[in-house]
Amino acid sequence: MLILEKPYVSQTLINTAIEKNLPVLRNAMSEKIVSEGHNLNLLNDEEFVAEYQKRGRLYTMSENALGWLVEHLPDQELLDKIALLKDKATFRRICQDMYPDFFFCEEEIVKLGDINPEQLVYPLVLKPSVGFLSAGVHVVHNVDEWRAAIRDIQANFHKVGSQFPEFVIGTQKFLIEEYIKGEEYAVDTYFDDQGNPTILNIFHHRFANESDTSDRLYCSSRALYDEYEEPFMNFLIQLNKVLKLHDFPMHIEFRYDGKKAIPIEINPLRFAGFCLNELQTHISGTHPIVAYLNNIHLSKEEMWKGKEKDTYSFLVLERPADADDKEVFNEKKFREDMMDVLELRPLADPTVGVAATAFIRTDDAHRAELEHILHLDMHDYMMRVERLELRD
Numbered sequence: 001m002l003i004l005e006k007p008y009v010s011q012t013l014i015n016t017a018i019e020k021n022l023p024v025l026r027n028a029m030s031e032k033i034v035s036e037g038h039n040l041n042l043l044n045d046e047e048f049v050a051e052y053q054k055r056g057r058l059y060t061m062s063e064n065a066l067g068w069l070v071e072h073l074p075d076q077e078l079l080d081k082i083a084l085l086k087d088k089a090t091f092r093r094i095c096q097d098m099y100p101d102f103f104f105c106e107e108e109i110v111k112l113g114d115i116n117p118e119q120l121v122y123p124l125v126l127k128p129s130v131g132f133l134s135a136g137v138h139v140v141h142n143v144d145e146w147r148a149a150i151r152d153i154q155a156n157f158h159k160v161g162s163q164f165p166e167f168v169i170g171t172q173k174f175l176i177e178e179y180i181k182g183e184e185y186a187v188d189t190y191f192d193d194q195g196n197p198t199i200l201n202i203f204h205h206r207f208a209n210e211s212d213t214s215d216r217l218y219c220s221s222r223a224l225y226d227e228y229e230e231p232f233m234n235f236l237i238q239l240n241k242v243l244k245l246h247d248f249p250m251h252i253e254f255r256y257d258g259k260k261a262i263p264i265e266i267n268p269l270r271f272a273g274f275c276l277n278e279l280q281t282h283i284s285g286t287h288p289i290v291a292y293l294n295n296i297h298l299s300k301e302e303m304w305k306g307k308e309k310d311t312y313s314f315l316v317l318e319r320p321a322d323a324d325d326k327e328v329f330n331e332k333k334f335r336e337d338m339m340d341v342l343e344l345r346p347l348a349d350p351t352v353g354v355a356a357t358a359f360i361r362t363d364d365a366h367r368a369e370l371e372h373i374l375h376l377d378m379h380d381y382m383m384r385v386e387r388l389e390l391r392d
Helices: 011-019 028-035 045-055 063-072 076-086 088-094 109-114 143-161 222-243 276-283 288-293 300-304 331-337 368-374
Strands: 023-025 041-043 104-108 124-128 138-140 173-178 183-191 197-206 217-221 248-256 261-268 311-318 327-329 340-346 354-362 382-384
Touching (some): 011 276, 076 088, 104 109, 217 368, 222 248, 276 300
Antiparallel strands (some): 124 138, 124 173, 183 197, 311 354, 327 382
16 A cells, blocks of 8 residues: 655656556645546555555555655554654653763754853764754764754754745754664664564665765665674664554664764654665565565565666766756766666755655676766756747
């Protein structure tokens, strides 16, 4: 069962929903897709709720769908779990026994300017208590950076937050927490009807430098699974001793210092956003949403058969802030510059802030390409297109 929502639904997911005849909630997004000629199995609110009560599993396209669940779904246990996982401060409190030495505190946005930055311990992370992607996230190393972050939040955050419902990006409170050292990783997982976790994707979230908080590059490989599947699985097992989740998908981001995996945030009822979890369809041919809905357990041997030496990555290519509405992503140039572009998905809506997403493959001989991607100037991949105006 699917709830399709903004900001993006891929053609791959549309085709999968049609092929598998998945029940889809009738809303503005799904009706738009149907109007474009796609034969989705649409259910109205009452029909969708009744079908959910039979099946017990659903998948939301993005956090924009969570508001509908709160209003319509008579499953208070599920709604309580969603609220807990969306609120980073509440989640930190729930997990305090797992991480007793981890520092965090929560403050209202209007009071951030009253905090004495001389009394804070750096580096630290400042982020919305409820958030999506990297909106409003600041890595702060000193007093000057703290003051700059506060100015940016006061000037810009409400504008960014207004693009999403309050349930998606809370605009009232911020979390201040210690900077978690180590490399960052992300996992798409689901808990089955017995509460046992299955890992469907493991990504290494790579950054250009310590201050980078972008979602530019996530990489996956057999070597990554060999090294991290076991510690991440152990974390999920321990986490669910606290949360008691079942029939539940999530996308979780960690920092891992070689000894312990510490969660940065958890996104409930979905996998990696913007349909980027579909990197798995390029690796194994299995759609992760279908795996979750049908209780499919993929082994790393099945996933990576014949691809053991390759790295598969997804890219979020930001639209330059100063690009005007007539500038579009230059697909031809991007394909020419990369070793193997598996799929390219330009986004036409300039308000989303993303020019395109991409799935790519690299081999050992082209490892440097991944580092190069982290430093791309996206101005180089935009081109101006004059749109013709139709006249009577």
